[in-house]
Amino acid sequence: MRGRLRALAGTLASVPITLFGLVLVTFFIGRVMPVDPVLAIVGDRATQDVVEQTRLELGLDRSLPVQFLIYLGKLAHGDLGRSVMTSHTVVADISRFFPATMELATAAILIAVLIGVPLGVLAAVKQGTRIDHTIRVICLAGHSIPIFVLALLTLLVFYATLGIAPGPGRQDVVFEDMVPAVTNLLTVDALIAGDWGAFRDALAHLAQPAGVLAYFSMAYIARMTRAFMLDALSGEFIITARAKGLPAARVIWRHAFGNIAVRLVTVLALTYAGLLEGAVVTETVFSWPGLGQYLTVSLLNADMNAVLGATLVVGVTYLGFNLLADVLYRLLDPRVR
Amino acid sequence: MLTRRHLLAASAAAAAAPLVPACADTPKDMLVVGQQLDGIISLDPGETFEVIGGETISNCYNQLLTPDPANPNRLKGALADKWEIGSDGVTFTFHLRGDVKFASGKPVTADDAAFSLQRAVKLNKTPAFIINQFGFTKENVDARILAKDPRTLVLTVGDQVAPTLVLYCLTANVASVVERAEVLANAQGDDLGNLWLKTHSAGSGPFVLRNWKASETVLYEANPHALERSKLRRVIVKHIADASAQLLELQKADIDIARNLQAEQMHTAQNDPKLRLSSTLLGSLLYLGMNQNHPELAKPEVRQAIKWAIDYDGIQKNITPFTYQVHQSFLPEGFPAAIKDRPFRHDVARAKEMLAKAGLAGGFELTMDHASTQPTADIAQAVQANLADIGIKVTLIAGESRQVFTRTRARQHQLAVLAWGPDYFDPHTNAETFNVNPDNTDNAKNRTLAWRNSWQDTDLSDRAIAAAHETDAARRVTEYEKMQRDSQQRSPFAIMLQQKEIAAVRKAVAGFDLAPMSGRTVYTTASKSA
Numbered sequence: 040m041r042g043r044l045r046a047l048a049g050t051l052a053s054v055p056i057t058l059f060g061l062v063l064v065t066f067f068i069g070r071v072m073p074v075d076p077v078l079a080i081v082g083d084r085a086t087q088d089v090v091e092q093t094r095l096e097l098g099l100d101r102s103l104p105v106q107f108l109i110y111l112g113k114l115a116h117g118d119l120g121r122s123v124m125t126s127h128t129v130v131a132d133i134s135r136f137f138p139a140t141m142e143l144a145t146a147a148i149l150i151a152v153l154i155g156v157p158l159g160v161l162a163a164v165k166q167g168t169r170i171d172h173t174i175r176v177i178c179l180a181g182h183s184i185p186i187f188v189l190a191l192l193t194l195l196v197f198y199a200t201l202g203i204a205p206g207p208g209r210q211d212v213v214f215e216d217m218v219p220a221v222t223n224l225l226t227v228d229a230l231i232a233g234d235w236g237a238f239r240d241a242l243a244h245l246a247q248p249a250g251v252l253a254y255f256s257m258a259y260i261a262r263m264t265r266a267f268m269l270d271a272l273s274g275e276f277i278i279t280a281r282a283k284g285l286p287a288a289r290v291i292w293r294h295a296f297g298n299i300a301v302r303l304v305t306v307l308a309l310t311y312a313g314l315l316e317g318a319v320v321t322e323t324v325f326s327w328p329g330l331g332q333y334l335t336v337s338l339l340n341a342d343m344n345a346v347l348g349a350t351l352v353v354g355v356t357y358l359g360f361n362l363l364a365d366v367l368y369r370l371l372d373p374r375v376r
Numbered sequence: 377m378l379t380r381r382h383l384l385a386a387s388a389a390a391a392a393a394p395l396v397p398a399c400a401d402t403p404k405d406m407l408v409v410g411q412q413l414d415g416i417i418s419l420d421p422g423e424t425f426e427v428i429g430g431e432t433i434s435n436c437y438n439q440l441l442t443p444d445p446a447n448p449n450r451l452k453g454a455l456a457d458k459w460e461i462g463s464d465g466v467t468f469t470f471h472l473r474g475d476v477k478f479a480s481g482k483p484v485t486a487d488d489a490a491f492s493l494q495r496a497v498k499l500n501k502t503p504a505f506i507i508n509q510f511g512f513t514k515e516n517v518d519a520r521i522l523a524k525d526p527r528t529l530v531l532t533v534g535d536q537v538a539p540t541l542v543l544y545c546l547t548a549n550v551a552s553v554v555e556r557a558e559v560l561a562n563a564q565g566d567d568l569g570n571l572w573l574k575t576h577s578a579g580s581g582p583f584v585l586r587n588w589k590a591s592e593t594v595l596y597e598a599n600p601h602a603l604e605r606s607k608l609r610r611v612i613v614k615h616i617a618d619a620s621a622q623l624l625e626l627q628k629a630d631i632d633i634a635r636n637l638q639a640e641q642m643h644t645a646q647n648d649p650k651l652r653l654s655s656t657l658l659g660s661l662l663y664l665g666m667n668q669n670h671p672e673l674a675k676p677e678v679r680q681a682i683k684w685a686i687d688y689d690g691i692q693k694n695i696t697p698f699t700y701q702v703h704q705s706f707l708p709e710g711f712p713a714a715i716k717d718r719p720f721r722h723d724v725a726r727a728k729e730m731l732a733k734a735g736l737a738g739g740f741e742l743t744m745d746h747a748s749t750q751p752t753a754d755i756a757q758a759v760q761a762n763l764a765d766i767g768i769k770v771t772l773i774a775g776e777s778r779q780v781f782t783r784t785r786a787r788q789h790q791l792a793v794l795a796w797g798p799d800y801f802d803p804h805t806n807a808e809t810f811n812v813n814p815d816n817t818d819n820a821k822n823r824t825l826a827w828r829n830s831w832q833d834t835d836l837s838d839r840a841i842a843a844a845h846e847t848d849a850a851r852r853v854t855e856y857e858k859m860q861r862d863s864q865q866r867s868p869f870a871i872m873l874q875q876k877e878i879a880a881v882r883k884a885v886a887g888f889d890l891a892p893m894s895g896r897t898v899y900t901t902a903s904k905s906a
Contacts, residue, residue, distance in 0.1 A: 075782045085502040125590035126574035328592040
């Protein structure tokens, strides 16, 4: 027990160091980009005195280490600065963009797990059969088709041709600004407001981008599940279980699957963390105002406060899930105890 | 307990979840526009200076005067119904209408107009130079822009200049009239309400800005007190980055107007019986800048050779058939005094001859900066191929547009393909930037395009400044026409194309057309039949 706590403490201690490194690297990369952040704000037409005045206002006339220390000081007080692109504080922006990504990522991972895991198990159990080959092809397509092609195809088929799904965006225009923002997760906010129309609309808009992302993640999850299951199914404990005459379902789900659950948790946690970083291409095609799009547009506009804030959120998310996977691994796997 | 059966049932449910019926057409009293909105960084009229932000200002605010949409070469009153210029040539008096109200219901007064102009000067944001060029400073603006009474505003400019120059500058977005009381009530410190106005409106235009979500939507609601009331209750401008997605949503009637279709979508839209195209010429010019700090480019014959080598018509037809037209002078078509002369065409023999005259018959090497976005990237490649035909080997340097600005503003480029749009509707705006360069040192304050390309032509520079002060309108036009012809031959700018904007509109939408000036498109007269 003490060993486990010590290991956990070690992992926790590495978090602030990693985050500091992330902020440091992002800050300095941002400052040495070949784009003048002042020009990104004032534009190409600004007179030189406006350029100089803005440079002073942003504190960009100071040395890089001083700028970094000022940023760190503000960060310690929870102040991520103001985005020049949106005119809002970065904290306010992230509280709007991150829930959009979270809603998408959560829906995607749920669909991916619910389909990918059973498919992976099935492929392993039916190894070498037509079912296994079919699942392999499905997964291969999920991995190899560029996501923007998949996204556009989805829109073309379900939205344009069949007309059974709504177009891009998070909600229909008739619901724009109608549901009070509480969590900024539109489905949740609609439920809180008791607006079933808005809820159905938000869910319908979520379906396509979540489906596209889910297909991509599902392909990975199914392949990993298959590999883990094959490994488990060849174990001696499975031969023993079968020799004891246990039903096939029990052997597969209780004995084999139970054994791979620990490794699968790590895969799922990291896949979810990856989705939470924001999927820029999917977000662009489906006009989904998520963190990926926010980060990309901020980067192109040299909006450094926004870039740093969003990077920090991505870093914290990734570290959080990494930590969670680590903890679960330690808790669930008797061999690590 | 979770069984396999449960898992399979849940998997099937997840797969079926997307099949939710799509929504119907947009409501009749609501106009939905699909547009790329990620360029907006502020909606304060004293600060915004991009086209999309400019459109929001046009929909939410009024200025004292406005270019007549039917004929932009003529001015018409907006908040002011008459104006006169004093015999001294520096005093401009505006008489405000008494019947215009802000969205709050309070009347628009000369005090609001004076505050708005003073505010723009004091904020000193990017567009402030449009007003500051008449000698206004933070120190003198309170004395030089005065509300004599609630309906009379008096402006005293520093020097006598062409009256139309002053009047047209007052039609710019930076001269929009904001409601003083509301703006000051929302001011933070000494920001004159800048932070608040970035995301709110306080004007007397046909619409009120209800909400702006960056990279998502701009939501307008009709201003109940507007002089010209909109038939629409709401206008929603949705950010749709992808042009194909814009067309798709337009065809499905989820949006009513698509603003950023590319050539391939235009072909489809043109043949769709439910759609019509609305087009207008914009002031934006696409040009090739040749930095004169490069010894070979500084030779007049080399500049001429490059201008003769470019295949203007080929580029227009093959790369930008819908969105640009060939144009070769520094004033865009539609502007007062603009000429349509096209002295250069693709003539390889003549270009080679000019190069030989410069002593460079064997050719030489150059770099060319350009934005990596389309159509600029394709145009840069076409120019590269044209120059290769006469022996000039060009290496392309593609970058994000702000990266290209950064390099050209630091005069680090050799050749650069860039766009330039006029800042206000008077010839001086482009005459100045393409010709005036009084200080060619690295510390110069006035970094015009001429400066950025290290070009000093004292004759053209002096003539451009003199034309701004010319009070005889006809003589002024003649002088700008001559300057354009001289600049075409001598300048380091190969002006190639002028941009056109095309919007695809559902036929159910009536009364909407693009304005003939960038950033001036309004939705006031639009309505929907179904």
